[in-house]
Amino acid sequence: MGSRDRIGGLIMLAFSLAYGLMALALDSSAGLAAGGFSPRTLPLILAASGALLALLLILRPPPGTAEAPPALQLRHLNWRPALLLCAVMLVYAAIFPYLGFILSTVIFLSAAMVVLGIRSPRLLLLAVLPVTLLLWLVLSRLLGIYLAPGELLLLLAAQ
C-alpha cells in the first residue's frame, strides 16, 4: 500500500474534480446572480482550491525528515465486528419507521451487543430493556416528544 498522503491526496483530488463538475451543472441564470456571484461561484472556487491542495499533498516531499510518510495500515484492524456494526445500524434505520422506537431500539442494541461478543441473554435484557424503556418514558411522557408508533403496528391496529 502506498503512503497515506498519496492515497488521501488522490481521493481528495478525485472528489474535488467530481464536485467541480457537479458545480458546473448548477443554474446560473440572471435572477440568481447578484454582486457578480452566482450559486456556482463559490463551489467552483472550492473545487479548484481542493484540487490544488490535493496535488500539493500528493507531490510534496516529506517535511524535512528522511523517512517517507507513514503507509496505510489496514491489515491489523479488526474489520468484522466494525462492518457488522455498520450493517446493524443500517438495519436499524430500515426497520425504524415500521416497528417504531421501542422494538427497533431493542433489536438494534441487542444485535450490536451480540456482534461485540455478549452472549448471555440475561445480560442483554438487563442492558437493553431498562435503557430503552427509560428513554421512551422520558422522551414521550416527560418531554412530550411524539414518537410515531411504527407503520406495521398502525396497520395491525387498523385491522
Added chain:
Amino acid sequence: MWQGIETGLVTAFSISNLAVVVVGCFAGTVIGMLPGLGPISAIALMIPISYGLDPAAAMILMAGVYYGAIFGGSTSSILINAPGVAGTVATTFDGYPLARRGQAGKALAIAAYASFSGGTLAALLLLLAAPALARVSLSFQSADYFALMLFGLVAVCAFAGRGQVVKSLLMTVFGLMLATVGTDPTAGVPRFTFGQLDLIDGISFLLLAMASFAVSEALMTVLNNEDSARQAAKAAAAGAGSLALSKKEVAEIAPAVGRSSVLGFFVGVLPGAGGTIASFLAWGMERGLARGAARAAFGKGSLRGLAAPETANNAASTGSFVPLLTLGIPGSGTTAVMLGALLSFGIQPGPRLYIEEPAVFWSVIISMYVGNIVLLILNLPLIPYIARLLAVRKEILVPLILFFSLIGVYLVSFNVFDLWLMVLVGVAAIGLRLLGLPLAPMILGFILGDIMEDNLRRALIISNGSPAFLWARPSTLFIIVATALVALFPLFNRRAQAGEGG
C-alpha cells in the same frame, strides 16, 4: 444602576428562585447530555412550563436549563467525543484525549471551572461596559463578519504544526464543500442535493458532528480492538482525587482562561458570532501563543487546550446578552428562543429597556449568572460519578454510544434519512482518520462555511460586485491584514526552524 443590581440580587437569591435554578440546572444537564436535545430544545421545552411562573423566576429557570445543557454538552464531548452542541466541538480536541488517559474527572472539573470563570469574567466586563457595548454590536457589517470567519479558518490551519498545514487546509476546503450542500443562502436554489428533498436544508451540524466524531470514534475503538479507555478509567476510579488540580496546573491554565474570557466576550457581543466561533478562535489563539512542547500537546490532552474553548464559549454566551437585551437582537438560535420567552413575559428588550427599566435589565443578567454559579456547585460533586460511566464494558458502551448518537440526531429532524446519512458519514470519517487527515478543520469549515458565503455574497451585493469591500472599512482592513499575517506564519516558522537546524 447600582440600585438595579441590588434589586436583581435580592430577586435572584430568594429561596423559591434558588429552588427553581437548582431544578433548571439539573434538568438542563440531563437534557444536555443527550446529544441532539441541546440548549435550544431544552429551553423551548421549558417555555410552556414557565408560563406559570413570574418572569424573574422563569428567566432563572431558563438560565439554569441553558447552562446545564451546555455543561451536559461538554460532558458528552469529553467522555465520548460526542459534541452535541456546536460550542463544545473544540472541547473534544483536548477533552477527549484527557478522558482516554484516565483523567476524565480532571477534564470535567477543568471544564466546569473554566466555564464558570469565563462566565464570571464576562459578567464583570458586562457590568463595566454594557452601554458602550451596544454600539460595538452595531459596528460590524457583513464584510467584517466575512473577514472574521476567514481569519478563524486561517488561524486554525496556520498553527497546525509541521507537515500538517496542507492537510488542514485541504480538510477546511472539504468542510466548506459540505456546507454548500443544501439551499443556497442568497438565491434559494438547491445545490448538490441529488434531487433529494431531505438534503434541501443541507447536512445538519449535529449529524456531521455526531457521525464524524462519536460514531467514528466508537467504530475505531472496535477496529483497533482496544479497551485502553476502560482500563484507564478503572485505574483512575481506583486512584484518588481525580478532581484535584495542582497549583502548577492552575497557574498554567489561568492566563489562558483570562485571555479566552476577553476574546469570548467580545466575539459574543457581535450578533451572529457566538460560542462556536469564540471557542475555535480561543483554541487557535492559545495554540498559537504556546511554545514548543506546550504547543505540541494541543490536540493530545493539553489542559490549556481544554480550558480555552470552555472559557470562551461561556464568556460568549454572556456577551451575546448584550445585543439581546440592549437591542432586542438575538445572536444565536438559543438567544432567539430566549427573546421569544422575554417577549411573552412582556419584557421588551431594546435600548429603552436599559435606560427606563434598569431593574429588569439587571435582574435578567443576574439571574443568568446565578444559574452559572449553581451549576458549578451542583455538578462538581457529580463529576466522579459521571466519569465512572467510562468504566462500563466496551461491548455495552459502544452500542449505547451508537444509539445515543443516532437517536440524538433523529430527535432533531424526525427524519430516518438522517440515520442512513450518519452511517455513510461515519464510515467516511473512519476513512479520513485512517488516512491521517484531521477532522477538526473540516468541522470548522463546515460550521463557518454557510456564514462565510452568506456574508461574502451580501458584501458583494452591497459593493455592487467589487472586491473593494475588503478594504473599504477600517475594521475589515484590520482583520484582513491580521489574517494575512497569520497565514504567513507557517513560512516564518519553517524558516526559523530550518535556520536552527542548519
Added chain:
Amino acid sequence: MARCRRGQCAAALLLAWLLALGGVAVAAAAVVKPARIHFIIPGGAGGGWDRTARTAGDVLVKGGLLQSASFENLSGGGGGKAIGYLIKTAERQHATLLVNSVPILVRSISGIFPFSHRDLTPVAAIIGDYGAIAVRPDSSLQSIEQLIAAFKRDPLQLRIGGGSVRGDLDHIVAAMAIRALGGDLQQLVYVPYDSGGKAVVGLLTGEIQALSTGFGEALEQMRAGQLRILAVTAPQRPPQLPAVPALSEYGSGAEFANWRGFFGPPGLPAELADHYAALLQEMQALPAWEEARERNGWVNFYRPRAQFADFLAAQEAVISALRRDLGFR
C-alpha cells in the same frame, strides 16, 4: 413453575416482554376519532409553525372544543418532508392537520417542492401578517414618497433588505412596494439575510437603507424605538398607526398577507374538512385564543375552505408574476 434451562427461560421472558410492548404500542395507535386532532408541524420546536399549531391545539383543548391534541414535528426538506408524508399516508390521516404558510407557495413555484397546495385539502387560514417597509428612525426618508423619490434618483444607494432569500417573501413585498409606487423593479437591489432579526441589524448598521419585514415584527421594533414604518401591504391603514399609509393607496392590488393556516390530507371528506374549519372559527372567539394572539402579536385572518383555496390561487399568481419580472424562472 417448571424449571427450565437458563437460555430457555430467558428467551421466553424476552418474547413475553416484546409481545407486551407490541401490545402497548398497538393500543396507543388505536383509531383516532374526530374529537382528537393530530397536528403535523413541518419545522422544529419553537419556530413559527410550531408555536401556531401548538397554541391552536392547546386553546382548542382548553376551550373544550377538542378532547385532546397531539403534535408531531417533522422537519426537513424545507418543510416539504411533512407535506410529502401527509400525501403519502393520506388514507389514515383524516384526523390530522398540517400547519403551513407562504413558503408552500413559493417553494412549489420555484420547483423545490414536487407538489403544491393543490395536493392537499385547504381547511382554513387563521392568522396573517402584512408586510411593512421600514427605515431607521434617524433616516432622512420620512415618508414612503421620499423613499421612492430617492430610489428613482439612485437605486444603488437605496438598498432594501429582508429576512428571506432572493425571490421569496420579503423580496416579493419589496418588489411589490416599488412597483406600486411607480419605480422600476428591475433596479431593485435586494439584500437577503438569514432572518428578519438579522435584517434589522443590517438596517441599524447602515448596510441597508430600508427593510422589508412582517408588520408584527416591525411594530415591536418600532415600539422599541429601533425603526420607523413607512408603509404596509394591508388593505387599509393599520389601526395601531393611522398615520402609516397602506400601499394600496398608491397602486391597486398592492396587498400581501403572510398567512398561516391548516391543511388536511388529499381526499379528506368535505364534512370533516368543514367541521375542522368551523372548529378553528370557534377557537378564534375564545378568550384564551385572544390572549395568545395578543401575546404573540398575531392578527386574525380567517379564510375557510373554498375562500382559502381561492386566496391561495390568487396569491400564487401574484407571486409567480413578480418572480418572473424579477428574473426568476
